[in-house]
Amino acid sequence: MREQYIPQEIERKWQKFWEENNIYHTPNESDKPKYYALSMFPYPSGRLHMGHVRNYTITDVIARFKKLKGFNVLHPMGWDSFGLPAENAAIQSGRNPADWTLSNIDYMRDQLKTLGLSYDWNREIATCKPDYYKWTQWLFLEFYKAGLAYKKEAGVNWCPGCATVLANEQVEEGLCWRCSDTVEKKKLSQWFLKITDYAEQLLQDLDKLQGWPEKVKLMQKNWIGKSYGTVLKFKVAELDNIEIPVFTTRPDTVFGVTYLAIAPEYPLIDQLITEENKDKVYDYVENAKRMSEIDRASTEREKTGIPLGTHVINPLNGQKVPLWTGDYVLVEYGTGAVMGVPAHDVRDFDFAKKYELPIVEVIKDPNKKEEAPLSEAYIEPGIMVNSGEFTDLESEIGKQKITQWAEQNDVGYGQVQYRLRDWLISRQRYWGAPIPIIYCDECGIVPVPDDQLPVLLPEDVDFKVQGKSPIATSQTFVNTTCPKCNKPAKRETDTMDTFICSSWYYLRYIDPQNDQKVFNSNLVNHWMNVDQYVGGVEHAILHLLYSRFFVKVLRDRGLLNFDEPFENLLTQGMVLKDGAKMSKSKGNTVDPDEIFQNYGADTARLFILSDSPPERDLDWSDTGVEGCYKFLHRVWRLVKNTHENLIFNYQDLNPASLAKENSDLLRETHKAVKRITLDISNEFQFNTAVSKCREFVNYIYDYVNKKETYSDEDKNVLSKAILTLIKLMSPIVPHMAEEIWHELGGEGSIHLTNWPEYDDSLAISEEIPIIVQINGKVREKLTMPVNSTNENIEATAKANPKVQSYIQDKQIVKVIVVPNRLINIVVK
RNA sequence: GCCCUGGUGGCGGAAUCGGUAGACGCGCCGGACUUAAAAUCCGGUUGGGCUCAAACCCAGUGCCAGUUCAAGUCUGGCCCAGGGCACCA
Incomplete structure (x- = not known):
């Protein structure tokens, strides 16, 4: 055995050995129970960063642990390889996006291998390859056939930086999630997926996800945003046949309505303006439309509005109130119109104060005695006043009574409303899966027949074109014939949001080479759900919501038989440096390659697990890395110094017959197995598992330091301790464990053996x-x-x-x- | 503004059920080895009081109350930090 631990010598050797002996290959058929361990696959941006290293190390330790525990473990890896950076690189450097992407993949795959991850590389996929996106297109057509994919003209989010539209989920505080450019509103005809049809299921099934962090479930719940309320119809006083429905969660306050406001984009607005107000109102509407999303949505900004000149009739009390338009009313939510109740809504209160509209109190605070004018809106429940026959009712009961009354008198009805909007999936970009649709003058929208898939990306395109997809510049692509009537027709030139590609990739790993079907349903039903999914919390809504939606639709199309894709979810924290997120602009990045070269992958893996629990942020510490490196040297020396006294096939001796120091060492061995097993099984507490390894090592050192010579008994007990230690460490530092295992006489691979067992009665002190x-x-x-x-x-x-x-x-x-x-x- | 999470030594963090607060590591200090240094091995390291020293005593888990034989852990109120949502009617 070498005097010193030299990771650079042993890591490459074992990586090669593992690959040549195919030890991480996962058969579909097995007597063992299945376990599916999955990391969120990366975008091949060029090189790994520490966030990747942390993510994949966590999943790898889980996969290796479960494998040693006797599971048939599926642990695949692939590439989320469509997306904008490739295209931008193409524009800047003149390279083809495909070349750029594929060479990045090659580099990063090497890095992953250097990290010693136990992937079954036979199952590798890349979403930008035709044999993958063929099936993305096929799935789009499944949605289309189910009536869940449709095209509509809508006001959509346009990112000038990315020169494409974005889904609602991809706009963060009015900025593009990717490039932080200010998002504009544009009216365009676009493809949508009807995720709103599944709003209720997506909400309900959150309860099934016992293995998800509450935080993530709550974020999804808020995003779906279910609310119960009532639609009330207000007749326009000056016009005979027009009614304006409003959605409200507070029908109990309807007697306090003093105005009604519609969104500036309200479709019928033209008819609702009196002649003398037309110029002023149109000016106002134009202004509101020009405003950016952030300005418009800011709660800081004072709300503005303008009266239209017409009036509406309150269906409950027959009162005539003025009709306004205001920029705080959103056209996309509810009915695009709100009833103004200044006394009991904060926004309406502000608005009424500004424009001197009357404030009528109709809910009384039961805890407040004296009469005083409201200084702010009272939004809590209370007792109804000034509300005709409903006066004196408790407001929560009043809600029901008024809704009933509205239904009986045909002026309204109860309604459930969701905040969730349909998923806009069109992108005016090249590097994505083309939407497999053909437009024919005769037949209209025609889906590309299955046998013509994939619709391949053309190569004769001008990447620099603005405002439309570069694909539109390819005449060979655009011009085609209609599959129905054979007359000349045009192809859809937009590509799909890359979140579509990533909504089903975990299914394709199960049957990655199938060229007949999207996947074999029996195999998918066998392997799913993903038992443990690991990734960043930044996907709490986006990817995780979309994937849940996909599984529900595929279930309803008969392609699989489960409701949710991810049984357990671990959202790992960020890797920080000096308390801040690593970024090139701050100059506080740590390059994984450099760490691998200087310390080896095992040290990197050990450090990244030992300093913080996985879900918390981890501050990168050079001295911490150094400490881990020293610890591995310490373990190496322990084995080196006792080497000649170690017996690979040691005997398990009767504990009762052992000398005190040996029964103590045996007890510590059982204790270590117990504590580390529990730490990894419960909540993946790798940091405490590592500290227990260190305690165990310290204990063995104590034992060894006191020994001059070793009896047979000593040798057997010490061998058990050290070989057990190496196994306990093997998921975390796979190369070093493999090396020591072989040095001590092991054959094959330590990673194909069994996790040590412990005896509870021997793990307790006397x-x-x-x-x-x-x-x-x-x-x-x-x-x-x-x-x-x-x-x-x-x-x-x-x-x-x-x-x-x-x-x-x-x-x-x-x-x-x-x-x-x-x-x-x-x-x- | 609303919702969530968290606050423990110089630092990262431990502490199943309420039961020795500070495991383990980093840093620092000391000892051994060495001509010397590095590396290594061993020991110390919450603050304060007392003491030559030890023993011992007091205080201590963001703040203030409470429950309990016993509170980092439970309850109520507050302060601070981080995250999410944000004119969703």
């Missing part, structure tokens, strides 16, 4: 400390046999001289004994 408290304060520590009786503990404690000094002359009020823990004597 003597344990018992704390003695007097009036709750620790005064003495006793050492007593495990499982001593309460009487025994009490007698021993009372006999103790120090305890005596505290209890003599005092009256004992109470004695509490917690077995194997402590005794508390209460005295007066």
Whole structure:
């Protein structure tokens, strides 16, 4: 065995060995129970960053652990390889996006191999390859056939930076999620997926996801945004046949309506303006439309509006109130119109104050006695006043009564409303899966027949074109014939949002080479759900919501038989440096390649797991890395120095017959197995698992330091301890474990063996400390046999001289004994 | 503004059920080895009091109350930090 631990020598060697012997290949058929461990696949941006390293190391340790525990583990990797950076690189460097992407993949695949991850590379996929996107297109057509993909003209989010539209989920505070450019509104005809049809299921099924962080479920719940309310129809006083429906969650406040406001984009707005107001209102509407999303949506900004000149009739009390348009009313939500109740809505209150509209109080705060004008909106429930026949009702009951009344009198109805909008999937970009649709003058929208898939990306395109997809510049692509009537027709030139590609990739890993079907349903039903999904919390809504939607649709199309894709979800924290997110602009990045070269992958893996629990942020620390490197050297030396006294096929000796130091070492071995097994099984507490490895190593050092020579008994017990240690560490530092295993006489691979078992009865000490408290304060520590009786503990404690000094002359009020823990004597 | 999460030494973080607060590591200090240094091995390291030293005592898990024999852990109120949502009617 080498004097020193030199990772650069051993890591490459074992990576090659593992690959040549195909030890991470996962068969579909197996007697063992299945376990599907999955990391969120990366965008091939060029090189790995520390966030990747952390993500994949966590999943790898789980996969290796489960494999040793006897599971048939599926642990695949692939590439989310469509997307804008490739195209931008193409524009800047003149390279083809495909070349750029594929060479990045090659580099990053090497990096992943250098990290020693236990992937089954036979299952690798890349979403930009035709044999993958063929099936993305096929799935789009499934949605189309189900009536879940449709095209409509709509006001959509346009990112000038990316020169494409975005889905709602991809706009963060009015900015593009990718490039942070200010998002504009544009009216365009675009493809949507009807995710709103599944709003209720997506909400309900969150309850099934016991293995998800509450935080993520809550974010999805808020995003779906279910609310219960009532639609009330207001007739326009000046026009006979027009009604304006409003959605409200507070029908109990309808007697407090003093105006009604519609969105500036309200479709019927033209008819609702009186002649003399037309110029002013059109000016206002134009202004509102020009405003950017952030300005418009800001709650800081003062709300504005303008009266249209017409009026509406309150269906409950017949009152005539003015009709306004205001930029705080959103056309996309509810009916695009709101009833103004200044007394009981914060926004309406602001609006009424500004424009001197009346404020009519109709809900009374039951806790407030004296009459005083409202200084702010009262939005809590209360007792209804000034509300005709509903006066004196409790407002929560009033909601129901008024809704009933509206239904009986045909002026409204109860309604459930969701905040979730349909998913806009068209992108005016090249590097994505083309939407497989043909437009024919005769037949209209015609889906590309299955046998003509994939619709391949053309190569004769001008990437620099603005405002439309570069694909539109390819005449060979655009011009085609209609599959129905064979007459000349045009292809759809937009590509799909890349989130579509990533909504089903975990299914394709199961059957990656199938060229007949999207996947074999039986195999998918066998392997799914993903038992453990690991990735960043930034996908809490986007990717995770879309994937859940996909699975539900595929289930309803008969392609699979489960409701949810991801059984358990671990959202790992970020990797920071000096307390801040690593970024090139801050100059605080740490390059994984450099760490691999200087310290080896095992040190990187060990450090990234040991300093923080996985879901928390991790601050990168050079000295921490150094410490991990030293620890691995320490383990190496331990083995090196005891090497000649170690027996690979050691005997399990009868614990009762062992010398004290050997039974102690055996007990520590069982303890270590128990604690590390539990730490990894429960919540993946790798940081505490690592610290227990270190404690165990320290213990063995103590043992070894006291020995000059080794008896046969010593050798067997020490061998068990050290070989067990190596196995416990093998998921975390796979190369070093493999090397030591072979040095000690192992054959094959340590990663194909079994996780050590522990015996609970041997993991317990014979003597344990018992704390003695007097009036709750620790005064003495006793050492007593495990499982001593309460009487025994009490007698021993009372006999103790120090305890005596505290209890003599005092009256004992109470004695509490917690077995194997402590005794508390209460005295007066 | 609303919702969520978290606040423990110089630092990262431990602490099944309420039961020894500070495991393990980093850093720092000391000892051994060495001509010397590095590396290594061993020991110390919450603050304060007392002491030559130890023993011992007091305080201590963001702040203030409470429940309990016993609170980092439970309850109520507050402060601070981080995250999510944000004119969704």
